[in-house]
Amino acid sequence: MDIDTECPSCGSRSLLTEGPTHPLMPSSPGCWAIFGELLAREFSDPAYFPLHQLTVDSYAASHPGKPERRATQATGLHLMTLQLFVERGIDARAGPTLHKRMVRHRPSCAGSSRRHCAAG
DSSP states (O other): OOOOEEOTTTOOEESOOSSOOOSSSOOOHHHHHHHHHHHHHHHHOTTTGGGHHHHHHHHHHTSOOSSSHHHHHHHHHHHHHHHHHHHHOOOGGGHHHHHHHHHHTOOOOTTOOOHHHHOO
8 A cells, every 4th residue: 555645845745755855945755756856857858957947946935944034035036036937038047147146135144133134
């Protein structure tokens, strides 16, 4: 009898109930394994690679992590990039460049007592 499990973040179901997961993006082992298989396909077949950033941003946005500063910022970054791909038609291959531009001018929390900087 196969036993399936539900991913606590995205709700997908898979048969794999044991295995590694990402430390910052909570998922079931099966969901993480499926994501890994998709990434392997993208890296092994050049026809799929142009969508790689879309895959990564979609997975990360649907597995947001704990409600802390770093996870919130990362999820926001992935959602902003997805918005540019979907609503503005930006080429997904521009994702890494977009991420760098988005974080270039983020506020520093060093030496800050601001409440939003204290968490995470």
